[in-house]
Amino acid sequence: MKPTWLADRDIASVMHPYTNLKKHLDVGPVMITRGEGIYLYDENDRALLDGAAGQWCSSLGYGKANARIAKVASDALIDLPYSHIFRHQSHKSVVELSEKLLALAPVPMSKVMLQCSGSEANDTAVKMVWYYWAGRNQPQRRKIISRMGSYHGSTCASLSLTGNTDYYRSFGLPLDGFLKVSGLNYYRTGLPGETEDQFTDRLAKELEDLIVKEGPDTIAAFWADPVQGNAGALPPPKGYFEKVQKILKKYDIVFVVDEVICGFGRTGEWWGTQRYGLEPDIITSAKGLSSAMQPISAVLVNEKIFSVIAAESDRLGSFIHGYTYAGHPVTTAVTVEVIKVYEELDIVGHVKGLERQFQAILESFRDHPLIGNVSGVGLLGGLEMVKDKETKTAFPKEFGLAPKIEAAGRSHGVLVRVIADRLVFAPPLIITAEELDKLAAGARAALDDVYASMA
Known part of the structure; x- marks a missing residue:
């Protein structure tokens, strides 16, 4: 159930950066209403694990833990x-x-x-x-x-x-x-x-x-x-x-x-x-x-x-x-x-402590039919997506890889970011080992959905 305040707002009044402005008039935005920990919540109060820390930046996440900063x-x-x-x-x-x-x-x-x-x-x-x-x-x-x-x-x-x-x-x-x-x-x-x-x-x-x-x-x-x-x-x-x-x-x-x-x-x-x-x-x-x-x-x-x-x-x-x-x-x-x-x-020590697990997660994607290569450091990593692993063939632009992966990610409760042909991970630095596994599972499910749609 969408919050009542949305019904009284002209959400098309906003000009959004890095957005197809004409298409946006038809599809509208994904409205984010609040955040807690490493999760953001949309207008239906659905939890979305933020695998990109917003725009690479929300290192401490969201919500009540930041009350002292507020x-x-x-x-x-x-x-x-x-x-x-x-x-x-x-x-x-x-x-x-x-x-x-x-x-x-x-x-x-x-x-x-x-x-x-x-x-x-x-x-x-x-x-x-x-x-x-x-x-x-x-x-x-x-x-x-x-x-x-x-x-x-x-x-x-x-x-x-x-x-x-x-x-x-x-x-x-x-x-x-x-x-x-x-x-x-x-x-x-x-x-x-x-x-x-x-x-x-x-x-x-x-x-x-x-x-x-x-x-x-x-x-x-x-x-x-x-x-x-x-x-x-x-x-x-x-x-x-x-x-x-x-x-x-x-x-x-x-x-x-x-x-x-x-x-x-x-x-x-x-x-x-x-x-x-x-x-x-x-x-x-x-x-x-x-x-x-x-x-x-x-x-x-x-x-x-x-x-x-x-x-x-x-x-x-x-x-x-x-x-x-x-x-x-x-x-x-x-x-x-x-x-x-x-x-x-000790946020730097925390990242160092998770790096081995994060690298193992990245490596685990090498077996996926859409992943040609992986790389990363700290809590910053990317998966190189390919249409064909043998030839390293990239997806054509008209395929719309980024919006498909990102939409599939949201359906599985994770916010992921695609840049060119690379699926990027840059979660809030406060993420736990268990939450890293959830992010990986959601991303893999998104890749599976897109791969299945190609059949």
Whole structure:
């Protein structure tokens, strides 16, 4: 029985992102009304195990367990409902949060700039990189290299970083100067007879060849997420970042690591940077930063970058960049409390404790007729779906794989996410061993349903 409040609402009044807007007028939304633990409940009060943590972000789940965080938000709304951080003005929780992030940083970092979303964080980092090179009297270093399969946001600059051509259509993007190298899917793009080590060598050579072709003195930065979330939770091949970082150092190219998905425990470390031995100059983060309880992101910069930016701002009179709600006192107070909860729960240790089981679950899907390959790390994993395992044939777009799998998942009580041809798992980090098994069972049932429908 649907709640009565729905009958009085025009649910078609909402314009939904990443949605077929015309089709939506006919099919309408799946209405989520509440959450508890790792479960969301729809308008019929049906429990749905959230296998994707919302948008990779609800690390602490939902409901009553978060009452202490709600109390912090309530108190902050009373004490200081808003205060900006422009032009030397500040407040207590923005300082506390920045200090905490620097203490947690995986490599030495100097300063934190708070923003409101992952897209804003990456957009801000692009401007910082350009500002940095202007400050070094090399303003021609404007080009930025990222990888196909990576997602870095929806603003014009961050979408230009994103390596998915579907996202550019009819927007007139990407902007000029945003260059791409190949993604990391060895299963899909490895050459016949090519080992994983050879695949890695080829990717590294492609990056260096592009730098040389464009001119090292025109390249500003290289952008990378430790695990390619938008490619379907795809970890890097063996030795990839070791080789890439040598190239970046050789040509004095700024290294920006996008930790928006990977940060705050998702990979079994506080940061994906730690998992893969990265040495970034700039880190962007969001999502798990506040467990999605408030819209916030953070850009961490090392002293090499900050000292040049600071000197350039002094030369110009100001670093003219910022957003109205950046460093919002309610948002920062909540985020400080979320990090305290992470530490008290030992959320990183909890993820490490579940990783072996999670990997075993991923491996168990190799026998399914629709699964060609599996990969994952921490509590972030993906299943590569194929129409034919022998030939690795992908499903045609007109088959509608994603909506079919996701609808079948809901019918079995799980919310799963499909990106391209990969079924992704990224549950709330508080998930238990028993709940992981439930997620796996629901996902397998969904795959079985779609496979049966093909007969």
